[in-house]
Amino acid sequence: MLELNGVSKSFGGVHAVRDVSFVLEQGEVRGLIGPNGAGKSTLVNLISGLLAPTAGSMTLDGLPLKGKSAHQRARLGIARTFQNLRVFPSLSVEQNIDVARYAAGGAPLVDAAIAEFGLRDKLTARANALSYGxxxxxxxxxxxxxxxxxxxxxxxxxxxxxxxxAALGASLRWVQREAGCALFVIDHDLKFIMTLCDRITVLDMGAVIAEGSPQEITQNPKVISAYLGEDIGAEA
Known part of the structure; x- marks a missing residue:
């Protein structure tokens, strides 16, 4: 599916992402956690094509992603949301969805997803009139x-x-079952991540310091020291 090999990104003398390698399998739910400034959003920006790596390579189903723009990667099958909301505020909910639907030539499960995420009765509302959630x-x-x-x-x-x-987690599990796509999730809510994800990758100072099941991650000394804290590690 999605494979990263030695992906790095530097901004001048700052190494935001350092030699990251992993494989994201079809249907997998993978969490990405780490301290603030660990390079999590930078890594997502590299995968989605908003940034170009300084070194390393990425492939999707064996197809090299080098030189592919963000919109080309979206057409190939890499979609994302943003840490800071990027809805089209003056468009309706339905129009926001249709922008992507038409770009993809019509995707299955859209109507079912609208219902699953509680938006069916809000399709005519302007996006900026919706609650934050x-x-x-x-x-x-x-x-x-x-x-x-x-x-x-x-x-x-x-x-x-x-x-x-909790409702979001249940809906994302629905996505895993019905859409069959891989999910790559950044979040600071550890209960959410540990409950949702099959595997977790942990970044610190741009480098992968651990990878494994939620149970393995909560018991990893490097992760406890860098991110989880001694109290959480002791509870695991």
């Missing part, structure tokens, strides 16, 4: 409208309460 859900449905092979979610649970976060 609904705007987050709109971004996810818009990404699904591209019919992606990989859907990357940057802080999808940000600003949501516990009930909304």
């Amino acid at each position: 609904d705007q987050r859900r709109l971004e996810i449905v818009r990404g699904l409208a591209l019919g992606p092979k990989v859907l990357m979610l940057d802080e999808p649970a940000a600003g949501m309460n516990e009930e909304e976060t």
Whole structure:
């Protein structure tokens, strides 16, 4: 599916991402966690084509992504949401979704996703009239409208309460079952990540310091030291 080999990104003398390699399999739900400034959003920007790597390579189903623009990668099957909301505020919910639907030539499951994420009764509303949580859900449905092979979610649970976060997790599991695409999820809500994800990759100072199941991650001494903290590690 999606394979990264030795991907690095430097901004002048700052190494934002260092020699990152992993394989994201079809249907996998992979979490990406780490301290602020660890390089998580930079890595997503590299995969989606908003940034070009300083070194390393990426392939999707064996196809090299080098030289492919962000919109070309979206057409190939790499969709994403953003840490800072990027809905089209003056367009309706339906128009936001249709932008992606038409770009993809019509994707399956869009209508079902609209219902699953609670947007069916809000299709005519302007996007900027939605609650923050609904705007987050709109971004996810818009990404699904591209019919992606990989859907990357940057802080999808940000600003949501516990009930909304639980509902979001259930909806993302629905995406895994029904759409069959891989999910690559960044979030600081550790309960959300540990419950949702099959595997977790941990970044610190741009480098991968651990990879494994949620249980393995919570018991990893490097992760406890760099990110989770001794209290959480002791509870695991």
